[in-house]
Amino acid sequence: MSWYNTLGPQGDIAVSSRVRLARNIKGIPFPSRMTDEAAQAVIQKVWDALQLSSISHSFKLYKIAEQDKAFVQSAIEKHFISPNLASSGHGAVIISDSEDVAIMINEEDHIRIQTFSGGLNVREAYSLADKLDTLLGESIDFDYHDKFGFLTSCPTNAGTGMRASVMLHLPAATMTKSVNRILSWAGKLNLTVRGAFGEGTQAQGNMYQLSNQVTMGVSEDDILNLIESAAKELCLSERKAQSAIYENKHDDIADRCMRAYGILTNAYRLTSNEAMKLASDVHLGINLGIIKNIEICNLTEALFLTMPGSLGLRPTRDVERAEYFRNKIH
Amino acid sequence: MSWYNTLGPQGDIAVSSRVRLARNIKGIPFPSRMTDEAAQAVIQKVWDALQLSSISHSFKLYKIAEQDKAFVQSAIEKHFISPNLASSGHGAVIISDSEDVAIMINEEDHIRIQTFSGGLNVREAYSLADKLDTLLGESIDFDYHDKFGFLTSCPTNAGTGMRASVMLHLPAATMTKSVNRILSWAGKLNLTVRGAFGEGTQAQGNMYQLSNQVTMGVSEDDILNLIESAAKELCLSERKAQSAIYENKHDDIADRCMRAYGILTNAYRLTSNEAMKLASDVHLGINLGIIKNIEICNLTEALFLTMPGSLGLRPTRDVERAEYFRNKIH
Secondary structure, rough: OHHHHHHOOOOEEEEEEEEEEOOOOOOOOOOOHHHHHHHHHHHHHHHHHHHHHOOOOOOEEEHHOOHHHHHHHHHHHOOOOOOHHOOOHHHHHHEEEEOOOEEEEOOOEEEEEEEEOOOOOOOHHHHHHHHHHHHHHHHHEEOEEEEEEEEEOOOOHHHHHHHHHHHOOHHHHHHHHOOHHHHHHHHHOOOEEOOOOOOOOHHHHHHHEEEEEEOOOOOOOHHHHHHHHHHHHHHHHHHHHHHHHHHHHHHHHHHHHHHHHHHHOOOOOHHHHHHHHHHHHHHHHHHHHOOOOOOOOHHHHHHHHHHOOOOOOOOHHHHHHHHHHHHHHO | OOOHOOOOOOOOOOEEEEEEEEEOOOOOOHHHHHHHHHHHHHHHHHHHHHHHHOOOOOOOEHHHHHOHHHHHHHHHHOOOOOOOHOOOOOEEEEEEOOOOOOEOOOOOEEEEEEEEEEEHHHEEEEEHHHHHHHHHHHHHOOOOEEEEEEOOOOOHEEEEEEEEEOOOOOOOHHHHHOOHHHHHHHHHEEEEEEEEOOOOOOOOOOOEEEEEOOOOOOOOHHHHHHHHHHHHHHHHHHHHHHHHHHHOHHHHHHHHHHHHHHHHHHOOOOOOHHHHHHHHHHHHHHHHHOOOOHHHHHHHHHHHHHOOOOOOOOOHHHHHHHHHHHOOOO
């Protein structure tokens, strides 16, 4: 069970939650200016600290430079690492077997503890991140300032060093073009909303990421409260928007969702982009009760497991992806 | 069981066969110049002759002027009547319950006996037409000339008064644009190939009609032999063309057929035009072994039974059509 195949709270709209804590080690330069020797020492330090700890999770360490392209791509797709870490020469990531922990090492900061949870569940994710923070802190001396809190490479991350985010599937908000209204509303709350996949402004598969902008001068609990209440409000308004478009355009929406189901579960080949679009329509169809024989979490799992990196970047991946959907979703 | 839900000989390509015999009654002007009184008399004469005959078929008589639009449209769609008869003021059609006989009355000629058979089976169709011709001839005095044979309103139909035709599904010939070659080849054999549905040159759903042009100076057997051998040749070349495109463009064809299946069996609404296109791709997929759980004759039946007239020309017909395909073909 991973966060991407679990239907968590508000799971009809909220796909997953993530918490990230940025930490640096006292006396070692920030990754942008560190030697490879120092970088290797940081990796070892974090790995050793985890081994010493009593946490029951089982971890694996991956030095980015030693991994093949497909692994790196897949780690980006699952949000375990940033594109930034992928291109760094001395970065590493420690991933738990259950895929709920991904600790980036030597990205912008020495340590970025990341934890994942299904649905809208930032508190569960935070609780695990906090535990890891405490465990690592037992054997690592973090760079901490009494007034500013945790020090980070970029000052905008200092203080709590915490970013909480929720991945939300917002097809109706996208269709009705109310996303712009959401962006400005989020900005006023000091929150950011952007596409959860890819670069650009387009939200592939209507997947958005809601996260906090401010990390300093607020407590961890403030951040969790803010994200939680904002995400709940977005879920609520998306649900209303979905009902409204179904009521206003019943036949259009039914046809769109049912065709998407027909293609997604029958096509011989599917690009990643098309699969995301179709899966979004099928997801909407499940929410509206039009499509009954699929679980949202199976659909989300299929999406993550058939992204290009997960399919080994093989040239045959469009055919393999379609085969996966035909066999696992049909 | 009708001809459109029977898989006859060469049924992978040949949908159905039809034979038409044109006859006129001695001493009565051709329909274009007859009074309504005479027209009613002709209708009665044919109907009475059928009642007197020993044929085991059960018939119904429909005077066109008394029918609603949907019935007339449906009769055209099934090729029971011509658009010409549909717009005539005093036309009628006698249809057998098993739908293998449709006798048009007061179209261009007084009587046009039409018989239908599944697949490439013009001989079976002819045998039934010949029987009806004999039966009607027992009580009706046909206009017959020792030198010219049966006389018809338009001289191009005189002689045998016979037209034999075969409906063929030729998706590969259409894709590879070899239809033009087929048209000129048919022309040299004094045969005609045209779209089986609608007006225009476009063959809706890749359905073509092969028929003889010459009715005089040849025997019925000559016509049957010619149509039969030409249709067999077209079936053979279509089969080869289908294998060839599948070999050359395996992924494209597989994807096209499987998507068509997915949409046809899942959409919420389908126009008649789209259903024909999709059904053609699914039919091709069945021929190539890509789609295994559908019978061609069920697909053909669904096509005929969901044409606009068959669905009563109801405004909801696109939704009803999709429902039919979801329930009956899936």
